Amino acid sequence: MNKTIKLALFLGIVAAISGLVLGIVNYITEPVINQNAVKAEQKNLELMYPNAEFKILDYKDDDGIIIGAYKANDTNYIFKGTAVGYNSSTPIVVLVGLNKDGTIENMVALEQQETNGFGARCFEKENIANLYLNKKSVDEIDMLSGATFTSTALKTIMGEVFEAYEAVK
Amino acid sequence: MKNFKNGFIKENPVFCLYLGMCSTLALSTNLNNALGMGLCVTIVLIFSNLIISLIRNITPDEIRIPVYIVVIATLVSVVELLVHAYIPALFDALGAFLSLIVVNCIILGRAEAFAKKNPPLASIIDGLGMGLGYTFAIVILSVIREFLSTAWVSFYNPFDMSQLIIRIGMPQLENYTISLFSSSVGAFLTFAVVAALFALINQKAKEGKK
Numbered sequence: 001m002n003k004t005i006k007l008a009l010f011l012g013i014v015a016a017i018s019g020l021v022l023g024i025v026n027y028i029t030e031p032v033i034n035q036n037a038v039k040a041e042q043k044n045l046e047l048m049y050p051n052a053e054f055k056i057l058d059y060k061d062d063d064g065i066i067i068g069a070y071k072a073n074d075t076n077y078i079f080k081g082t083a084v085g086y087n088s089s090t091p092i093v094v095l096v097g098l099n100k101d102g103t104i105e106n107m108v109a110l111e112q113q114e115t116n117g118f119g120a121r122c123f124e125k126e127n128i129a130n131l132y133l134n135k136k137s138v139d140e141i142d143m144l145s146g147a148t149f150t151s152t153a154l155k156t157i158m159g160e161v162f163e164a165y166e167a168v169k
Numbered sequence: 170m171k172n173f174k175n176g177f178i179k180e181n182p183v184f185c186l187y188l189g190m191c192s193t194l195a196l197s198t199n200l201n202n203a204l205g206m207g208l209c210v211t212i213v214l215i216f217s218n219l220i221i222s223l224i225r226n227i228t229p230d231e232i233r234i235p236v237y238i239v240v241i242a243t244l245v246s247v248v249e250l251l252v253h254a255y256i257p258a259l260f261d262a263l264g265a266f267l268s269l270i271v272v273n274c275i276i277l278g279r280a281e282a283f284a285k286k287n288p289p290l291a292s293i294i295d296g297l298g299m300g301l302g303y304t305f306a307i308v309i310l311s312v313i314r315e316f317l318s319t320a321w322v323s324f325y326n327p328f329d330m331s332q333l334i335i336r337i338g339m340p341q342l343e344n345y346t347i348s349l350f351s352s353s354v355g356a357f358l359t360f361a362v363v364a365a366l367f368a369l370i371n372q373k374a375k376e377g378k379k
Contacts, residue, residue, distance in 0.1 A: 007232050014236050018243035025247045029254035036257045 038070065041080070045070060048078055048097040048106050057168050065160040067093075069168060075100050079164050081157035085112070086119045086149035094154070096132075096161045102169065103136050104158070119150030138162055173298035179374070182275045182299050183306035184367040189275040192266045193307050194356040200324050203311035205259040207304025209252065209267060211297065213244045214276055218296035220244075221284040228285075237280045238271075245271045258330045275303060306363075313359050318351035 034056045038045070045054050049072040057069040057077075068080030077098040084091045090113035097106035107128050114120045121127055122144050131151075135141055138159040143151040182188045189210070196202045220240050221228075228236050249267050253260045260267065270276065279299055284292040315322050321338030325331075349355045 007229055010227075010229060011232055011235055011239070014239050018239050021243055022246055022250075025250050029250040032254035033250075036254070040257075 037068075041068060041070070044080075044095060044108070044110055045072065045078060047108050048095055049073065049076060052076070054078075059164055059168050061160060061164065063160065065157060066164045069164060072097070076105070077102075077165055077168070079161045080110075081161055083153040083156050085114050085153040086147075087113045087115070089113070092150070092153055092157070094157060096158065098161070098165055101136075102162065102165045103134055104132050104161075105134075107132050114147075114150045119147045122147050122150045122154055132158065173294050177298070177302050177305060178367065179371060181302045181306055181367060182278075183303055184364045185371065186278075187364075188278055189273045189303060190360070192269060192273060193303070193310065194353065194360060196263065196266055197307050197310035197314055197356060197359075198351055199315045200308065200311050200322055201259075201327060202262050203307040204304070204324075205252075205256070205327060206263060206266065207300070207307050209248050209263070210270055210273060210275070210303050211300025213241065213248055213270055214279060214300040214303075215293055215296035216244050217241050217276055218279055218284040218292040219289055221280045222287060222289045222292035225285050233285065234277075234281075237277060241276055241280070242271050256327050259327050275299060309363060310356070310359050313363070314350045314355055317347050317359075318349070318355065320346050 038054045038056050042054065045052075052072040053074075055071045055074075057071055059066065059069040061067070065083055066079050066081050068078075070078040070080075072078055079096050079098070080093065081096060082091050082093045090111060092109065092114070093111040095106075095108045095110060096104060099105045109123045112120070112123060114122070122131070127144060131142055131144060132154070135158070138155065141155050141158055143155070178185075180186060183190060183193050192206060192210075196206045217237075217240055221237055224236070245268060248270070249260075252263075252267060279295060283295045287295070312322050316338065319338075320340065320342040321336060323336040323338075324334045326334055347355075350359065
């Protein structure tokens with residue numbers, strides 16, 4: 001019995017030391033890793049807010065719809081969202097920019113291969129302006145007729161974006 | 170010194186002991202990945218050998234394997250975090266294989282076969298020799314495979330992948346490349362041929378001694 005306790009204690013000490021070492025290394029490397037993540041996305045983020053200063057936000061979405069959260073100039077929020085529209089082989093990836101009080105200011109599609117003349121119309125400048133810009137909640141977002149799948153996917157993303165905004169604001 | 174040299178030809182971990190083959194086969198597609206992986210494995214191997222050798226007298230025999238695994242897993246996580254932070258391009262290229270160094274049997278094998286009964290300095294040298302032996306093996310495979318599948322062997326600056334450092338090749342062979350060698354089948358073929366060559370060298374050496 002005594003021996004078992006001794007063995008457990010030894011293993012416990014080894015594990016505790018390794019935990020401490022990992023904690024220290026993580027403390028040193030985490031800011032650098034976050035910086036790199038911003039750098040990798042920088043070009044896309046600049047599309048939304050040119051010459052702004054970006055910071056990564058700590059937000060994890062359990063549904064896997066929001067895949068990135070950033071803050072620009074300490075005032076605006078940018079969320080990267082993904083969902084499958086009509087074309088199941090290429091999921092839609094969009095960046096959505098929100099201002100301080102959670103109104104959509106900007107939306108850019110990074111990846112989408114929706115059908116031209118149908119789903120792809122959702123990403124036309126005019127439709128983005130009518131459907132998504134200046135909206136404050138998911139209830140205000142309308143669907144685009146003839147583009148049900150794409151609109152639904154985008155609405156799902158927007159719903160998660162508003163949820164994420166509430167969580168990090 | 171003898172331990173150090175052993176790692177290359179006579180006891181090359183990959184070609185003669187057939188250890189750690191999974192990552193060798195998977196990551197020998199190009200020179201950059203091969204060198205990066207070799208370096209990571211060497212670093213982990215040196216430090217794990219050192220630490221295990223330092224605690225060899227106080228480690229109870231019954232739980233030595235879990236202790237080794239904790240030590241190795243910690244070192245691999247440290248290397249992984251550092252690579253992720255400072256060489257992101259390499260981190261993306263190595264992917265899951267970086268964390269899989271934990272289960273690379275060269276490392277646990279050397280801990281069990283060497284570091285647990287030898288003093289720290291000898292263990293470091295053994296780790297260095299075995300690590301370089303692994304690097305040597307994976308680099309040989311990668312050079313052969315990269316050349317056969319693209320007619321070129323290139324080395325990029327790992328900190329900035331757009332910066333080419335060396336590029337050697339035969340442009341006249343560009344139309345005759347065998348893309349099979351960039352896939353896993355090519356890895357197995359290359360490995361078999363090189364391992365056979367090593368076996369031949371070792372056999373000759375043995376006969377010479379007699």
